[in-house]
Amino acid sequence: MVGLGRRIVLAIALAGIAGGAGCLNAWGQLPMPGSQSQAPNPLTDALATPGKILLYNLEAKFAKAVAKQGGAGFASWFATNGVVLGNGVAPVIGQVAIAQSATWSPKNYQLTWKPTGAWMNPSGDTGYTWGKYQTRTKDGNGNPINTSGRYITVWGKQPDGSWKVELEASANAPTQFGNCCKLPPQAQ
Numbered sequence: 001m002v003g004l005g006r007r008i009v010l011a012i013a014l015a016g017i018a019g020g021a022g023c024l025n026a027w028g029q030l031p032m033p034g035s036q037s038q039a040p041n042p043l044t045d046a047l048a049t050p051g052k053i054l055l056y057n058l059e060a061k062f063a064k065a066v067a068k069q070g071g072a073g074f075a076s077w078f079a080t081n082g083v084v085l086g087n088g089v090a091p092v093i094g095q096v097a098i099a100q101s102a103t104w105s106p107k108n109y110q111l112t113w114k115p116t117g118a119w120m121n122p123s124g125d126t127g128y129t130w131g132k133y134q135t136r137t138k139d140g141n142g143n144p145i146n147t148s149g150r151y152i153t154v155w156g157k158q159p160d161g162s163w164k165v166e167l168e169a170s171a172n173a174p175t176q177f178g179n180c181c182k183l184p185p186q187a188q
Helices: 002-020 050-069 071-076 095-101
Strands: 078-085 110-120 126-138 144-157 163-172
Touching: 050 071, 050 110, 050 126, 050 144, 050 163, 071 078, 071 095, 078 095
Parallel strands: 078 163
Antiparallel strands: 110 126, 126 144, 144 163
16 A cells, blocks of 8 residues: 555656646746755744654755765665656666766766755655756866756655655756747848
8 A cells, every 4th residue: 555655646746846847937046056955944834844854854965965975875865666757868767777877976067956845644654855956067168067947856764764765856947938939030
C-alpha cells in the first residue's frame, strides 16, 4: 500500500510542476547564489509543521552537499531506486546511474536551489518540496551560461530510518519571448 501512496504523491507533485511550467507570472525572483534554505519558523509561520520543517532541513543538507561536492554530493542523497527527470533528456533511474551521470565539479558547475513549499504525508514517511533552482557554468569559450527553473524533490524515509531522494524533477524556466512572436512588417 505504501507503494501506491508514493505513486499518488508523485502524480500529484508532477501535475503541479506541469501545471505551473507555462505560467510566466509565477516565476518570481530567484534567490542569490549560495543562499541557504531555511526551515519555516513555527512561531511566525502558521503553516509550519514538523514534517515541513524536517523537509526544509533535508533540503538544506542536500544543497550543502551539492555546493561542497558537486555531482557526487547530488548523487549521494538518492535512494537506490531514485529517479532524476530533467528537461529534454531521458530519465536517469537508480542511484548508480545518477552517480555516473552527475560527474560535475562545484568549481565548474554550480547548482543552487531554494524550496518555496513542502508537504509531508500523514504517516510521515513520504513528502515533497518544490521551489526554484539556478545553475551557473561556462561554455567552451568561457562565456557564462545560467539557467533557472522550477523543481520538485520527492523524499522517502528508508527502512533504516534515513531520508533519501526518491525523485527529482526539474523544468527550465521559459525563455524570454523577445521578438519570436511578432509578425514581420508587411512590404508596401
